[in-house]
Amino acid sequence: MPHHAFQLTVAELQAVIDRNPFNVWMGLQVATVGSDGIELRVPGRPEFIGTAALHRVHGGIISSLVDVACGYAVMASTGHGVSTVDLHTDFHRGADLGVLHVSGQLIHRGNRLNCAQARITDGSGILIASGRGNFYSTRDALPEVAARLQESPSGPTPVQRE
Amino acid sequence: MPHHAFQLTVAELQAVIDRNPFNVWMGLQVATVGSDGIELRVPGRPEFIGTAALHRVHGGIISSLVDVACGYAVMASTGHGVSTVDLHTDFHRGADLGVLHVSGQLIHRGNRLNCAQARITDGSGILIASGRGNFYSTRDALPEVAARLQESPSGPTPVQRE
Amino acid sequence: MPHHAFQLTVAELQAVIDRNPFNVWMGLQVATVGSDGIELRVPGRPEFIGTAALHRVHGGIISSLVDVACGYAVMASTGHGVSTVDLHTDFHRGADLGVLHVSGQLIHRGNRLNCAQARITDGSGILIASGRGNFYSTRDALPEVAARLQESPSGPTPVQRE
Amino acid sequence: MPHHAFQLTVAELQAVIDRNPFNVWMGLQVATVGSDGIELRVPGRPEFIGTAALHRVHGGIISSLVDVACGYAVMASTGHGVSTVDLHTDFHRGADLGVLHVSGQLIHRGNRLNCAQARITDGSGILIASGRGNFYSTRDALPEVAARLQESPSGPTPVQRE
8 A cells, every 4th residue: 555645635534524324423523634634523412411510521421532533634635544543542631511623634645554643622721631642543544545556546636625 | 738548430431421412422331339349331333443343442442441440430430520640452352243242340539640450351251351440530529529528527428330 | 265273382382482582682481381371470570670779670571571471472373473463562560670570361363353461470470561452364374383284274273281 | 738839850769779679670760850851861771671582571660660750750750758649550562672861840739739741752852652650748857858848937948950
């Protein structure tokens, strides 16, 4: 698998994300896709709450957001689907229900195994959690990318960021 | 904080779990609580799917189940609430949508910091994922436990497993 | 790569371990190899100390022991070399300098990616640390195993535990 | 414990590091201490080798370097000793024996629990490994810092970077 310095557009990444029901349920909105990674915006929903007395977001949701931020950072820069190999989340502060900002960044791109990191901040920019994971790339390129790869036999045409 | 060898009943642990909306949404059912840990049964729901083409459960859900299995294993044996400090999940196989069995087990009980591990198997007993985490105990005992602690000044009365 | 339920002997695993200088420096002694994993005995040396004032073993040594316990548990049951993909260690208590007992156990054997866990106890059996990791199998079998595989075209002959 | 934006000097951090035998054995040299973290230089020694056939550094050494980079990044900015709570290392490439550069950076400073991350590169700047950990702060300030804290009752005087 040759290593293209690839980049999905915001619309392409949103389409990839929206193919999967749990992502849609979480309400993931792609904010930016760039060479330094991706940013998601997550308005939050009442079912996110894990500590009812404190109105705090469940650790499982936080961990899910680290997973998607890392995984889609890998996808956006490789153009291939991924499956999570392992995921580590450190919880720094409790997060009140409200908008969360999630950023993901590729750390290392390997032959098939990629590593990425993520940060989650609340609406005031306070760091809530951070983490990292390893992701296995699928052999097949994403449908959004496959067409582009065919048009350009020497590799995908770099696309502009929206 | 003295260390009681405590044990919530199945009904008590279910009540603790059901206070929190994301747990209810995930449909966590307490199967057993014992000295060797807890077991949850999770029937699954369509929104769990993370890879629509393959009908596979989202890594975020898997990670959420590791979080609750570990956290409630700590709670069930300490009688105190917890907050997750860090969580690590290893994904061994893709999980088809369907019943998942989740077990959690205390590894180490510290003064305030506890460590637990979890395993997730599918309906045929195949190991899907496993993981571990550290959990900080809250100072206050769970309401279910506080009453019992008051009745017994020398520590909680050990309760029978349901 | 076919999946043999393999098992190195104590002497074979010790030979594999002793090929590598850092293992020799740490003084790893194979105690047992079985279907439930491996056990190492580590007498300790003064350079292990990480907190001189408290005579406590360095976290890096503890983490190294989790790495070897997990990695050699995978090797002993697969007959293939490994490289560590990721490693997670939870430190439960400070360890005084002295004999440490380290056990490693395979959690999941995949096509190329394997997961294992480890526990470290001190001379009194107190749990010091525990952890887990993912390990990539090399394509070639260990030299100790290759000969046996050739002799038996239908797979390696199960060996008795020493 | 009030949160000072503290900073050890290179000489102070080297003195703290050199109090502990395993650090001395590893040959840790403090290169820089700054508001963005610390950098260590590690020339390497033959006993570091973990795969003799390939002359590659042992994963335990790599993990030990992630531990010290994270831990001393916390110490340098808090002025307090630390003990490692958990440590996670991702191994991206095999490292040939030779100089390694290790950087550590504080991610989150909590009341007692701090999180930091680390990166290890080889002599050509290639990323070998990266990781993160949580570290518990000791109540007492480091001796190097205690004197300075006494001189300045309102908090430590910020020191210039060497």
